[in-house]
Amino acid sequence: xxxxxxxxxxxxxxxIPATSYGSQLALGALGVxxxxxxxxxxNFAHGDTMAFGTAIAxxxxxxxxSMGIGLGPLPTALxxxxxxxxxxxxLLLLTDRAVYRFYRKKKAVPVILVIVSMGVMFxxxxxxxxxxxxxxxxxxxxxxxxxxxxxFRKATGLHEGLALRTSSLITVVTAVIVVALLFWFxxxxxxxxxMRAFSDNEDLALLSGINPERVVTVTWIIVAALAATAxxxxxxxxxxSPFTYFQLLLPIFASAxxxxxxxxxxxxxxxxxxxxxxxxxxxxxxKVLSYLLPMSLMPHGLVQxxxxxxxxxxxxVILVIVxxxxxxxxxxxKSA
Amino acid sequence: MxxxxxxxxxxxxxxxxxxxxxxAQSWPLxxxxxxxxxxxxxxxxxxxLQWGYAGLFNIGVAGFFGLGGLGxxxxxxxxxxxxxxxxxxxxxxxxxxxxAAIYAAVKAHRNMAxxxxxxxxxxxxxxxxxxxxxxxxxxxxxxxxxxxxxxxGNIGGLGLPVLxxxxxxxxxxxxxxxxxxKTALGLRSDYLAIATLGIGQIIIAILMNEDWLDRxxxxxxxxxxWPVPREVSLQQAPWFNSFxxxxxxxxxxxxxxxxxxxxxxxxxxVLLILLTxxxxxLNSPWGRMMRAIRDNEHAAEAMxxxxxxxxxxxxxxxxxxxxxxxxxxxxxxxxMAPQSYNDPLRYTFLIWAMVILGxxxxxxxxxxxxxxxxxxxxxxESVGPAILGFITEPMAAGALKQHLIDSAVQxxxxxxxxxxxxxxxxxxxxxxxxx
Numbered sequence: 158x159x160x161x162x163x164x165x166x167x168x169x170x171x172x173i174p175a176t177s178y179g180s181q182l183a184l185g186a187l188g189v190x191x192x193x194x195x196x197x198x199x200n201f202a203h204g205d206t207m208a209f210g211t212a213i214a215x216x217x218x219x220x221x222x223s224m225g226i227g228l229g230p231l232p233t234a235l236x237x238x239x240x241x242x243x244x245x246x247x248l249l250l251l252t253d254r255a256v257y258r259f260y261r262k263k264k265a266v267p268v269i270l271v272i273v274s275m276g277v278m279f280x281x282x283x284x285x286x287x288x289x290x291x292x293x294x295x296x297x298x299x300x301x302x303x304x305x306x307x308x309f310r311k312a313t314g315l316h317e318g319l320a321l322r323t324s325s326l327i328t329v330v331t332a333v334i335v336v337a338l339l340f341w342f343x344x345x346x347x348x349x350x351x352m353r354a355f356s357d358n359e360d361l362a363l364l365s366g367i368n369p370e371r372v373v374t375v376t377w378i379i380v381a382a383l384a385a386t387a388x389x390x391x392x393x394x395x396x397x398s399p400f401t402y403f404q405l406l407l408p409i410f411a412s413a414x415x416x417x418x419x420x421x422x423x424x425x426x427x428x429x430x431x432x433x434x435x436x437x438x439x440x441x442x443x444k445v446l447s448y449l450l451p452m453s454l455m456p457h458g459l460v461q462x463x464x465x466x467x468x469x470x471x472x473x474v475i476l477v478i479v480x481x482x483x484x485x486x487x488x489x490x491k492s493a
Numbered sequence: 494m495x496x497x498x499x500x501x502x503x504x505x506x507x508x509x510x511x512x513x514x515x516x517a518q519s520w521p522l523x524x525x526x527x528x529x530x531x532x533x534x535x536x537x538x539x540x541x542l543q544w545g546y547a548g549l550f551n552i553g554v555a556g557f558f559g560l561g562g563l564g565x566x567x568x569x570x571x572x573x574x575x576x577x578x579x580x581x582x583x584x585x586x587x588x589x590x591x592x593a594a595i596y597a598a599v600k601a602h603r604n605m606a607x608x609x610x611x612x613x614x615x616x617x618x619x620x621x622x623x624x625x626x627x628x629x630x631x632x633x634x635x636x637x638x639x640x641x642x643x644x645x646g647n648i649g650g651l652g653l654p655v656l657x658x659x660x661x662x663x664x665x666x667x668x669x670x671x672x673x674x675k676t677a678l679g680l681r682s683d684y685l686a687i688a689t690l691g692i693g694q695i696i697i698a699i700l701m702n703e704d705w706l707d708r709x710x711x712x713x714x715x716x717x718x719w720p721v722p723r724e725v726s727l728q729q730a731p732w733f734n735s736f737x738x739x740x741x742x743x744x745x746x747x748x749x750x751x752x753x754x755x756x757x758x759x760x761x762x763v764l765l766i767l768l769t770x771x772x773x774x775l776n777s778p779w780g781r782m783m784r785a786i787r788d789n790e791h792a793a794e795a796m797x798x799x800x801x802x803x804x805x806x807x808x809x810x811x812x813x814x815x816x817x818x819x820x821x822x823x824x825x826x827x828x829m830a831p832q833s834y835n836d837p838l839r840y841t842f843l844i845w846a847m848v849i850l851g852x853x854x855x856x857x858x859x860x861x862x863x864x865x866x867x868x869x870x871x872x873x874e875s876v877g878p879a880i881l882g883f884i885t886e887p888m889a890a891g892a893l894k895q896h897l898i899d900s901a902v903q904x905x906x907x908x909x910x911x912x913x914x915x916x917x918x919x920x921x922x923x924x925x926x927x928x
Contacts, residue, residue, distance in 0.1 A: 199683040256914060268682045275842055276913035283906025407694060410687045466702045473691030480680055
C-alpha cells in the first residue's frame with residue numbers, strides 16, 4: 158500500500174508535471190533546432206516568438222469567448238491556436254524578408270545573425286507587451302481536471318491523491334500529434350526532404366536545384382507553428398507572462414544543445430532530459446520517502462536538493478556539462 | 494581629419510540634447526538620465542572590452558552588475574555582531590568546504606587516467622561535497638536569517654568606506670567571471686552566449702533568494718554615499734539655503750540638483766579613469782595582440798599567443814568593470830534591490846545595443862552609445878505617453894485609446910530593437926568605427 162502511495166505521489170508531483178513540461182520544451186527546442194539546421198544561427202528571439210504567438214492566441218480566445226464559441230471541456234485556446242499560428246507565421250516571414258534575408262544573401266557570419274536576432278527579440282518583446290501588457294494571464298477556460306485528487310482518493314482508498322489536469326493531457330497529446338506530423342513532413346514529403354538536404358549540405362542541395370528561399374519560407378512557417386503551439390501549451394499548463402517566456406530561452410536552448418543542435422530527434426530527447434532533471438532536482442522528496450522509509454530512517458528537512466528558484470541552474474549545469482564533454486550533443490548534431 | 498572631428502561633433506550633439514532636456518523639462522530629470530547614462534557607459538566599456546577587443550559574447554551582464562552591488566553591501570554595511578555570533582563563521586566555513594570539494598573534483602579529473610573510476614570519483618566527490626555543504630550551511634543560514642529578520646537578517650558587511658567597496662565590487666565580479674571563464678570560455682561564441690545568459694540568471698536568482706546574504710527581495714537600504722552629501726542634510730545647512738535663495742529656486746529642487754551634480758562629477762571621474770586605462774591598453778602591444786586574436790584566432794595561436802589565457806584575462810577584466818558599474822549604481826540609489834536586476838533586456842541586452850550603436854571595438858563609441866540609448870530609454874517613460882496621446886488625439890476616448898497610452902512606455906523596446914537593426918544593417922561598424 159505504501160509503495161502504491163509513493164508511486165502515486167511520484168506520478169503526481171514528478172512524472173506528470175515533468176512529462177508535460179518536457180513536451181513543451183521539446184516543441185520549443187524543435188523550433189530552435191530547425192532554425193539552426195536550416196538558417197544556421199541560434200535564434201535568441203525564440204522565447205519572444207512563443208510569447209507573441211501565445212498573446213495572439215489569447216486575443217482570439219477572448220474573441221471566441223465573446224462570441225460564445227467554445228470547445229466544451231477543452232480550452233478555447235485550442236480553437237484559437239491555428240489563427241495564432243497563421244499570425245505568427247506572417248510575422249516571422251515579414252521579419253525574414255525585412256531583416257534576416259539581407260544577411261543570408263551576404264553570407265554573414267553566424268554571430269552577426271545572433272546579434273540581429275537580439276534586435277528582433279527587442280521588437281517582438283515590445284510588440285507582445287504592447288499588445289497584451291506585462292501581467293500574468295490565465296486563459297485556460299476548459300475543465301480543470303480529468304482525474305480529481307479527491308475522487309481518486311475515494312475510489313482507490315489510497316492516502317495519496319492523483320490529479321491529472323486536462324492541460325497536462327492536452328499538452329502531451331498535442332505534442333505527440335505535432336511531432337508525428339513534423340517527422341512525417343520531414344521524412345516523407347518532397348519539401349521536407351529538400352529541407353533535410355539543405356540542412357545537411359547547402360551547396361549540394363543548391364546544385365541539385367533546391368530553391369533555398371522556398372526552404373527558408375517553409376522553415377519559418379513550421380517554426381511559427383511549433384513556437385505558437387509550445388507557447389499556448391505552456392500558457393495553458395501554467396500561465397502566460399512575456400517575461401516567463403523570455404526566461405524559457407535557457408531551458409529550451411539547453412534541450413536543443415543536449416540533443417545536438419540541428420537534430421530534431423535530439424531536441425525531443427533533450428526537452429525531456431532537461432524537464433525531468435529540473436523537476437527531479439527541485440522537488441521535495443520528503444513526501445515520497447515518507448511512504449518508503451521507516452520513521453526512524455526519515456531524513457530531516459524536505460530532501461529538496463535545490464530550491465525551485467534555482468531551476469535555471471539545472472538547465473545551465475546540463476548545458477555546460479554536455480558542451481564540455483560532448484559538444485555535438487548526445488545525438489550528434491551539426492555543431493563542433 | 495574627419496575621423497577625429499566626427500566623435501567630437503557627435504559628443505557635442507548628444508551633450509546639446511541633454512542640455513535641452515535640462516532646459517525644456519527639468520534639471521533633476523536631466524541629471525537622473527545623465528547619471529544612469531554614465532553608469533551604463535561604464536558597463537558598456539566592460540562589454541566593449543569583452544566583445545569589441547576580444548569577440549567574447551557575454552550576455553550575463555546583469556549578473557555581474559548585480560554582483561557589483563553585492564560587493565558594496567558586503568564591504569560598506571556595518572559589521573553585524575549578532576549574526577557573526579549566530580552563524581556567519583559557519584557559513585563561511587561551509588563555502589570553504591564547498592570550494593575545496595570542487596577543487597578536489599577538478600584535480601581528480603585532471604590527474605586520474607580516463608576511466609570509469611575517474612568519472613565515479615568526480616561524481617562522488619561532488620555529491621558528497623554538496624551534501625556536506627548543505628549540512629554545514631543550512632542550520633547556520635537559518636540562524637542568521639532569524640536575527641532581527643524585519644530589519645537585517647543578513648550577514649552584514651565589514652563597515653569599510655563605500656569608495657573602497659568599488660574595488661571589492663570589481664574583485665567580486667572578476668572572481669565570478671574567473672569561475673565562469675574556467676568552465677565556459679572554450680565554447681563557441683553562441684554557446685558562450687547561452688552559458689553566460691544562464692550564469693547571469695543564476696547569479697540574480699542567488700541575489701534574490703539568499704536572504705542571509707543581501708536580504709533578497711526585502712532589499713537593503715541606507716547604503717553609504719560618501720563623499721556625496723545627502724539631500725536632507727543639505728536642506729538643513731544654512732549655507733545651502735542661502736545658495737538656493739541666491740539661485741532663485743526652492744531648497745528641495747536645489748538639493749536634488751546639487752546631489753545629482755555631485756554624483757555626475759564622481760561618475761565622470763570614474764568613467765574617465767576607466768576610459769583612459771582602456772584606451773591605453775587598446776593602443777599597447779597587449780591591445781594589438783587582443784585584436785589580432787579576435788580577428789584570427791588560429792593565426793595568433795600559430796604566432797605563439799596563448800589565446801585561452803588572453804581570453805580568460807579580458808573576460809575577467811571586462812566583468813570587473815561591469816561590477817564597478819554595479820557598485821556605482823547601488824551607491825547612486827542608496828539601495829540594493831536584487832529584484833530590479835531581474836530584467837535582462839534592461840541590464841544586459843540594452844548594454845549590447847549601446848556597444849553596437851557606438852561602434853564595437855571603440856571605447857568612445859561605447860560611451861556615446863550608452864549616453865544616447867539611455868536618453869532614449871528614460872525619455873520614453875516621460876515623453877512616450879505624451880507622444881502617443883498626441884497621435885491618438887483624433888481617436889474616440891475608450892478602452893483602446895487608454896490601452897495605447899498606457900502601454901506607450903513599452904514602445905521603447907521596439908525602438909531600441911529598431912535602432913539596433915538599422916545600425917547593423919546600414920552602419921555595422923557603428924557611429925564611431927574602430928580605427
